[in-house]
Amino acid sequence: MTGATRRDGYPVRVTVNGAARTVEVSSTETLLDALRWNLDLTGSKECCAEGECGACTVLVDGRAVNSCLVLAVESDGLDITTVEGLETGGPAGGRLSRLQDAFLEKGAVQCGFCIPGMVMAAQALLNENPHPRPDEVREGLAGNLCRCAGYQRIVDAVLLAAEEDA
Amino acid sequence: MSAPQIGVSTRRVGGRERVTGRQRFVGDVRLDNLLHVRLVTLDCARARIVAIDTTDAERVAGVRAVLTAADLPDPMPRFGPVYADRPVLAVGETRFHGEPVAAVAAETEEAAEEAAALVRVTVEELPAVLTVERALDPDAPLVQDPCLRKGPLAQTNTLREWHFGWGDVDAASAPCVVENTYTFPMVTHFAIEPHVFLASADHDGVTVWSAIQHPYLLQSTIATLLGLPIAKVRVIAPDPGGAFGGKQHAKFEPLVAFLALRTGRPCRLALTLAQTFQAVRRTAYRVRMRTGFAADGTIRFQDVVTDGLLGAYADIGVRVISKSTYLMCGPYRVPDARVHVRALLSHTPPATAFRGFGTPQVAWAVESQMDEAARRLGIDRLAIRLRNLAHRGEEVVRGDKPADGDWHEAVHKAAEAIGWGNPLPPGRGRGIGVAIKSSATTGASYAIVRLHMDGSATVMAGTSDMGQGARTVLAQIAANELGLTTDAVQVVMGDTGVAPFDLQTSASRSTVFMGTAVAEACRDVKRQLAGMATRAFGADDVGVGNGTVAVEGRTLSFPDLLVAGFAGVRGEVIGVGSRRGEADTAHPLGGAPSFYEFNCTAVEVEVDRETGELLIVKHVSVADVGKALNPAHVEAQDEGAAIMGLGHTLMEHLIFDEHGRIVNLGALDYRIPTTKDLPLELHSLLVENEDGPGPYGAKGAGEGGLFAVSPAVAAAVTEATGAVIRELPLTAERVWRALRTEG
Ligand code: FES
């Protein structure tokens, strides 16, 4: 979906990265489409479009959600955080969150296509469990596929962010 | 001058964009006035196309074009990296499930979708060739039209055949002969970024967007198909979101370009993950191998028949098969060898490059043979490898490039790290495997380095950064040569309209080929700076270092020299560098490898006898990389390769039904490793003897970690349980069954 002419438009009010937004969406459009094409937040990615890869992970009220599985029309009133909302101080010259920085510090990023979803899933994990054990991180990120990395560095990055948070 | 930039783990260039979501992948490219494209495909692999009726499709509001073979030039334009055999749209007959017979371009995705479903295709399904056995059957239907092929093989499904070898296998004898058949199935690349293609007719040419590994090859492919000068075709290749060989060659870019020209509008085709599975896949192998061993484990001969299963079109799979089987004796000294290889066509998606380029398929057989010989002869599996492994300077293929690394050092390192020989708890076993891959043989890379007034630099290079970190390592090389930090270097890639020619990003060649070109371009800059200093100061005694210039005892920074040299008028110094590997027509592969990529993998595995499930307790990968320019990047690449190797070892295979349809099409049914499949311990170790042909003694890296995973894991299962498995993947079900037959 790329935000071209729509036959049916429904207004949906959401809070995205702290700002109230109203978007016109079609009845078949997913939350992922609406974020990417209506709100120009292309950080969230689409891979499987069936809830199996986690590339589209966003936070809804602080919890990880596969945005490809949510219909945009059902998102009315939700508080959504996307990867674009993790930096503090705005996108230009903004400061990376501890978690984002830990991903770079540990060399957890390769092609980066899975990374927005991975970071959001990790953020959700830390929201619920600020000091996870390694096996809890492995369990918590099992819904997010990465084909490049050996996963080890991703797990290490989450543990590093949790440690710094102590 | 800043500290050395080589051998240090600088952060990834482009990393910040990737953790913030700002990195623009091809799917994030926005074009105004866009049309959306949908493919029309059939529900089976092979069918005769009787008629196509587009009337209803054309009536859908918003549809701008419905393209069929009849709308394209006659004869149908065809393309491919080795043989121009792939049509832009299927004509007469489809040859694999997912091959489009028509395409729709419309104002919205919904309209395109609706219209694609309304294209009425009358077909007659025909029997398909899906296996090695069937492809070799003289009664099987021909996959390709014999009119399109030359020579006696045109009337068969064998696309090509090779005979490699040396010595006299018939005269060779051995007290221990191990003879087995090994199979390696089709698997899919599963880059997390599915394929997206855009094209736009611009001025008097065309611009194509594709996350492609080889933008310059795509550029000339499009130019040939459209009858345009190369200069009028611009390929913009945003950094791929993972590629692994699956994004090397043209797929639907030509189709989208034809649609853009026809409609006069920019067109976009985004494949679903399922369609991405159908686009290309790894070449499947059946290897029949007869290996002779002396009583002490010395290899006496290697006698091999290998069949590689291509898809309906040759793509680069045909080269995968010849290049990998040329090294069918692995990294070992073998006095007599005979290798018969066939590349077979089938009604399946085209087989293409996939990390390792056939090496994992070859190593699966070679290394499993070594393990079986060791068991039969009562020799330690590590010892039998060390007995046969080539030392530096010894040939692995008679008359060709000898071993170019200290491979024994790598094996000892792996053995030590895995604790080879230490007692094991019940239910556990260890395995070790080695393999070499022939790197790039020929090809050219060009680079431009621009030194700016303030001393910062722009590197222009045609390499694709698909996650391997090419931007980072090229920035490091330039920074090192020019006395900068990587922050002061901008690397411009991914646009044939801007960066100079690079043959391809594959075969772990970029650090060696493009790295050398960048280093050379920096030296060109420095030569020009020396000339500038001589002119500006009338001095003969000029020495240009990394970032500074010594002029008759005075030391100037580059910016100071530029200010003096350009005398108030601004400018920049432009250096050019290249690295060419010329073809050798006498060589069976067209040229000797520029280096070998060597890996040793060792694992400790626990087998659950009740379920057949395998737990990778410890996984060690040792790569001989010459020099790690960025150690963390090299290790991360190798770890990724190791996990990918566990994927095809433990769980991955494409399954076809009798209609030639992939049954496990998509993430739900085709499983790749997740964090839960991570070995309890994973170690990537490097051997660095600065003995590679690249800058600072580097060799290519990043593929090796998956070469020998399968034989190592299978041997560990055998040690733990006695069960021997020669088919991949080692799924719980397959292991469980093997345990039952083992009694
Ligand atoms: S795209 Fe949403 S889970 Fe894969």
Ligand code: FES
């Ligand atoms: S970094 Fe490439 S898919 Fe995860």
